[in-house]
Amino acid sequence: xxxxxxxxxxxxxxxxxxxxxxxxxxxxxxxxVQSKRGPSIFQPYRDLWKLFHKDEVVSSQSSWIFRVTPYxxxxxxxxxxxxIPVLTSYPLYLAFxxxxxxxxxxxxxxxxxxxxxxVDPANPYxxxxxxxxxxxxxxxxxxxxxxxxxxxxxxGSTIPYIVQAQWVVSPESFLAPxxxxxxxxxxxxxxxxxxxxxxxxxxxxxELAMIDESKSLEYSGRGAALIKWSGHVKLMVLMCVFLNxxxxxxxxxxxxxxxxVLLAIPLVALKxxxxxxxxxxxxxxxxxxxxxxxxxxxxxxxxxxxxAMITRAFAS
Amino acid sequence: xxxPGSTLGALNALAGGLFLLTAFAMVATRQTRGCLLxxxxxxxxxxxxxxxLAGEYGSSHLVGVGxxxxxxxxxVVPLILRRTLSSEIYTxxxxxxxxxxxxxLTIALALAVFSYFLAIPILNSVAPEFRSANVPIxxxxxxxxxxxxxxxxxxxxxxxxxxxMENGAFFAGISLSRELPLIVELAIASDGLILVxxxxxxxxxxxxxxxxxxxxxxxxxxxxxxLRRQGVT
Numbered sequence: 111x112x113x114x115x116x117x118x119x120x121x122x123x124x125x126x127x128x129x130x131x132x133x134x135x136x137x138x139x140x141x142x143v144q145s146k147r148g149p150s151i152f153q154p155y156r157d158l159w160k161l162f163h164k165d166e167v168v169s170s171q172s173s174w175i176f177r178v179t180p181y182x183x184x185x186x187x188x189x190x191x192x193x194i195p196v197l198t199s200y201p202l203y204l205a206f207x208x209x210x211x212x213x214x215x216x217x218x219x220x221x222x223x224x225x226x227x228x229v230d231p232a233n234p235y236x237x238x239x240x241x242x243x244x245x246x247x248x249x250x251x252x253x254x255x256x257x258x259x260x261x262x263x264x265x266g267s268t269i270p271y272i273v274q275a276q277w278v279v280s281p282e283s284f285l286a287p288x289x290x291x292x293x294x295x296x297x298x299x300x301x302x303x304x305x306x307x308x309x310x311x312x313x314x315x316x317e318l319a320m321i322d323e324s325k326s327l328e329y330s331g332r333g334a335a336l337i338k339w340s341g342h343v344k345l346m347v348l349m350c351v352f353l354n355x356x357x358x359x360x361x362x363x364x365x366x367x368x369x370x371v372l373l374a375i376p377l378v379a380l381k382x383x384x385x386x387x388x389x390x391x392x393x394x395x396x397x398x399x400x401x402x403x404x405x406x407x408x409x410x411x412x413x414x415x416x417x418a419m420i421t422r423a424f425a426s
Numbered sequence: 427x428x429x430p431g432s433t434l435g436a437l438n439a440l441a442g443g444l445f446l447l448t449a450f451a452m453v454a455t456r457q458t459r460g461c462l463l464x465x466x467x468x469x470x471x472x473x474x475x476x477x478x479l480a481g482e483y484g485s486s487h488l489v490g491v492g493x494x495x496x497x498x499x500x501x502v503v504p505l506i507l508r509r510t511l512s513s514e515i516y517t518x519x520x521x522x523x524x525x526x527x528x529x530x531l532t533i534a535l536a537l538a539v540f541s542y543f544l545a546i547p548i549l550n551s552v553a554p555e556f557r558s559a560n561v562p563i564x565x566x567x568x569x570x571x572x573x574x575x576x577x578x579x580x581x582x583x584x585x586x587x588x589x590x591m592e593n594g595a596f597f598a599g600i601s602l603s604r605e606l607p608l609i610v611e612l613a614i615a616s617d618g619l620i621l622v623x624x625x626x627x628x629x630x631x632x633x634x635x636x637x638x639x640x641x642x643x644x645x646x647x648x649x650x651x652x653l654r655r656q657g658v659t
Contacts, residue, residue, distance in 0.1 A: 287443020
């Protein structure tokens with residue numbers, strides 16, 4: 111029992127510590143592909159450090175929601191880390207607190223507060239970004255629901271640890287069309303939810319074109335640092351769900367040994383690096399979609415996962 | 427053979443899933459070039475499925491079918507189109523559609539589900555070893571190709587729709603018997619090439635006369651449009 115609690119805490123620490131590095135590597139690789147040098151991979155750490163040491167400015171017109179938001183936004187993805195397999199393939203202490211639908215709810219709670227916080231200080235760009243995020247959000251919602259439905263249909267459960275054990279029982283179940291189509295749909299979801307390129311450009315500095323970024327324009331100091339950090343954590347959480355539950359549940363610690371759990375950290379980092387390379391290729395070869403084309407992108411994701419479901423439902 | 431039959435079956439199912447995905451993407455894509463690329467991928471998947479089924483059923487005819495497919499569709503069809511049509515058609519970004527893309531995709535989804543139901547009586551009437559996912563997916567490819575043909579208003583994507591219908595029919599057909607006569611595939615492949623050739627020449631003529639290949643604009647007469655513009659009618 112004590113071991114499992116310890117591992118759960120370790121898992122959280124690893125994600126909190128490594129997630130800025132992942133964003134740093136991703137942006138550096140992207141710049142290299144575009145034949146620029148780009149900032150150091152440790153730049154996100156420096157940004158966080160700098161922001162944590164700055165004063166916070168809060169508008170006198172804003173309410174308590176504005177102050178609470180950074181903490182809620184930060185805690186939501188960090189709490190999700192306790193529920194999903196990051197380092198181990200056996201369930202940890204809190205694993206049965208919530209299933210994948212619960213994970214979706216907790217992430218949505220963070221997103222909801224981010225929107226409230228953006229609307230609260232009445233900065234003209236905040237509500238605009240908030241409403242756009244909602245648009246992407248409600249288009250992504252049906253895809254999420256169908257993905258969970260298909261996953262639970264195939265695996266018989268929506269607890270991430272059980273799903274992960276189901277997919278790799280044999281190469282047949284791994285190569286099954288339902289699985290591959292589901293992966294494609296989920297990758298499109300990660301791009302939409304993580305604000306990556308065909309949907310939103312994370313490096314853009316033009317407020318009118320922003321979707322995700324403009325929600326946190328009004329924050330400074332510690333609040334800005336927490337929101338930035340939660341963005342890194344959220345990206346890593348989505349990557350971990352994608353890799354450890356759906357694609358490659360290999361390389362995780364299988365036995366309850368502390369050394370093995372520690373060994374899983376570089377293996378998981380390696381898997382994430384490979385996924386980052388895929389993301390870099392996608393982001394460098396596609397252009398950002400116009401706002402009203404996003405519905406087509408997510409519509410395609412929806413069709414893909416419904417196709418996954420019907421190929422599964424009618425397979426004899 | 428060292429690979430077990432079940433793995434071949436799994437790979438074949440995977441090819442089927444990707445085939446369905448390309449059929450959907452063909453409905454969703456906006457570019458002529460993208461449409462042609464998707465058709466090439468679809469034909470490659472069809473050939474792959476033929477080879478995998480050849481391994482699974484132990485049939486040499488299906489190898490022949492795969493080879494004919496591999497040569498005719500991904501290589502010869504694009505070459506003919508490139509030679510007969512001007513490059514202006516390829517560079518155009520947007521294709522006219524009678525419906526917008528989300529609505530098209532929803533209808534496409536309904537067609538795919540329908541084809542799964544349509545496949546049940548067919549699958550019930552063949553021997554159990556031939557019951558694979560190819561039949562419903564091929565039928566879906568057939569219906570989606572027909573649907574593309576119906577909603578597109580541009581000549582070249584319509585042609586690709588016809589070829590996609592043929593792909594779908596073959597995808598279903600190759601799984602249904604061990605000895606699909608090679609002569610049928612040869613005949614149809616050469617038929618398809620002639621079709622591409624004739625349509626290419628036709629499109630070229632249309633383009634030279636009208637200056638565009640938008641078939642949707644051919645619904646009314648030129649004089650009619652001119653009169654309407656002057657406000658006579």
